[in-house]
Amino acid sequence: MKKEAVLVTGGAGFIGSHVARHLLLNGYEVVVLDDLSGGFCENIPEGARFSRGDAGDKQLVEGMFAQYRFKHVFHLAAYAAEGLSHFIRGFNYKNNLLASVCLINASIRHEVKTFVFTSSIAVYGRNQLPMTEELTPSPQDPYGIAKFAVELDLRAAHEMFGLHSIVFRPHNVYGTNQNLGDPYRNVIGIFMNQVMQGKPLSIFGDGTQTRAFSHIDDVAPIIANSIEVPEALGKVFNVGADLPVSVIDLAEEVMKAMGKRVPIDHLPARNEVLHAFASHDLVRKMFPDRPTPVQLTTGLREMAAWAKKAGARQGRVFKKVEIDRNLPPSWKALLEKNEDKNEDY
Numbered sequence: 001m002k003k004e005a006v007l008v009t010g011g012a013g014f015i016g017s018h019v020a021r022h023l024l025l026n027g028y029e030v031v032v033l034d035d036l037s038g039g040f041c042e043n044i045p046e047g048a049r050f051s052r053g054d055a056g057d058k059q060l061v062e063g064m065f066a067q068y069r070f071k072h073v074f075h076l077a078a079y080a081a082e083g084l085s086h087f088i089r090g091f092n093y094k095n096n097l098l099a100s101v102c103l104i105n106a107s108i109r110h111e112v113k114t115f116v117f118t119s120s121i122a123v124y125g126r127n128q129l130p131m132t133e134e135l136t137p138s139p140q141d142p143y144g145i146a147k148f149a150v151e152l153d154l155r156a157a158h159e160m161f162g163l164h165s166i167v168f169r170p171h172n173v174y175g176t177n178q179n180l181g182d183p184y185r186n187v188i189g190i191f192m193n194q195v196m197q198g199k200p201l202s203i204f205g206d207g208t209q210t211r212a213f214s215h216i217d218d219v220a221p222i223i224a225n226s227i228e229v230p231e232a233l234g235k236v237f238n239v240g241a242d243l244p245v246s247v248i249d250l251a252e253e254v255m256k257a258m259g260k261r262v263p264i265d266h267l268p269a270r271n272e273v274l275h276a277f278a279s280h281d282l283v284r285k286m287f288p289d290r291p292t293p294v295q296l297t298t299g300l301r302e303m304a305a306w307a308k309k310a311g312a313r314q315g316r317v318f319k320k321v322e323i324d325r326n327l328p329p330s331w332k333a334l335l336e337k338n339e340d341k342n343e344d345y
Contacts, residue, residue: 004113005029005068006227009055009103010077011048012039014178014186015118015170015223018216019074021045022224031068033061034077043177056099058106065110072227073107074116075100078147081184082122083270084331085143087323096146104153108161114227115154115163121171121238121278123148130279133169133236140273151236158234166226167236168219171278175216175299176306181313183334187247188213191254192304195262196312201255202330205269207248212277214240215294222287232286238278241293257300258307267330 006023010016011032017039023030030048033055044050053060055077064070078096079085085092100117107115122144123137139145154165174188181193191201219239226232245253248264255261283290294302317338324332 003028004071005031006072006074007031007033007064007068007070008048008074008076009033010039010075012036012041012043012050013076014039014043014175015173015216015220016074016076017043017045017177018175018220019076019224020048022221023074024048026224026228028072029068031064031070033064038079038179038182040177040179054099056094056102058102061102061106065106070107070110070112072114072116073103073112074223075103076118078118080120080143081182082120082141082143083272083328084184084318085141085146086271087321087327088318089142090322091320092142093146096143097149100150101153104150104157104163108157108163113164114233115157115165116223116226117150117154117165117167118223119147119151119167119169119236120144121169121240121276123151123169124276124278126273129275130277131238132279133238133282164233166232166234168223168226169236169238169278170214170219171238171240171276172211172213173216173219173240174213175303177216178303179313180307180310181315183315184318184331187211187250188254188300188303189307191251192258192307193312193315195255195258195260196307198262200263200265201251202265202267203247203251204267204272204328206266207251207264208246209272209274210244210246210277212241212244213250213296213299215296215299217291218293222283222290225287229286235282235286237283237286238280239283240278240280241296242277242280243296244275244277245296253296253300254304257297257304259304268328270328271326
């Protein structure tokens with residue numbers, strides 16, 4: 001017998017498709033809402049219902065809530081390009097903030113039990129390391145600002161209307177179903193796509209910047225299972241890998257996993273947080289049965305095998321750049337090269 005109906009926004013995308021799969025395994029009736037701007041129909045797990053559309057479309061969202069009477073909402077739909085967000089501020093806030101408010105409003109009106117939101121460690125900005133949930137967020141880019149604004153709005157919605165929420169701050173997640181063709185985000189996917197095309201690996205700066213790269217199996221099951229942990233309500237959790245790795249070392253590991261070497265192209269450094277990794281003590285305490293973390297070399301081999309089957313993908317160029325001042329030269333060249341083509345966001 002099925003449990004309650006749940007909505008998964010972004011369920012045709014990377015993390016969302018895996019969360020939807022785990023919810024189905026847990027017996028829930030899963031409805032996916034995705035506009036397919038960054039996701040693919042083949043990612044949607046068998047057994048889930050699918051509605052194509054924008055999470056910020058009030059009429060569509062209201063109709064879905066009335067039809068399915070969702071008890072839980074998992075909001076994973078976002079355009080998660082931190083670096084690019086500086087140059088697409090309006091698009092960023094419309095898709096990452098205002099669409100979230102549309103879903104929060106519907107959740108309040110339809111008395112949803114739990115609103116699960118995937119934020120990001122981008123909310124911390126250039127904070128002390130390791131980043132812990134007790135730190136005061138200080139986001140450095142519009143993407144992180146939008147994510148933190150949603151966190152604050154959920155807090156206000158609970159105080160005013162009693163809407164329960166759980167917030168996860170994942171970071172640098174990789175694995176199967178990732179959009180290999182996106183030229184602006186997900187460095188592991190970018191690297192693998194470049195290797196398959198025989199292109200140099202693009203690294204901004206000297207590559208000494210560090211991130212903790214998180215396998216999808218370390219993240220998705222915890223997010224999906226969170227609605228069955230009453231103690232998680234109202235909490236914020238960092239979720240992902242513990243050990244930081246430099247981007248230059250990551251490039252070497254990706255080439256090993258792909259079984260092919262290509263040159264490395266060092267591009268001008270971007271304005272970005274140089275070192276970012278988080279503490280996961282709280283999530284370990286609240287979810288003691290979480291899976292054993294996947295080692296980076298193991299996860300890269302698994303993703304590489306999937307990537308080779310999926311094949312290289314031509315990235316979609318974001319043409320609706322609102323500010324081109326200080327746009328990284330490689331992105332500007334990509335925009336100019338494709339200005340006469342039809343691909344667009």
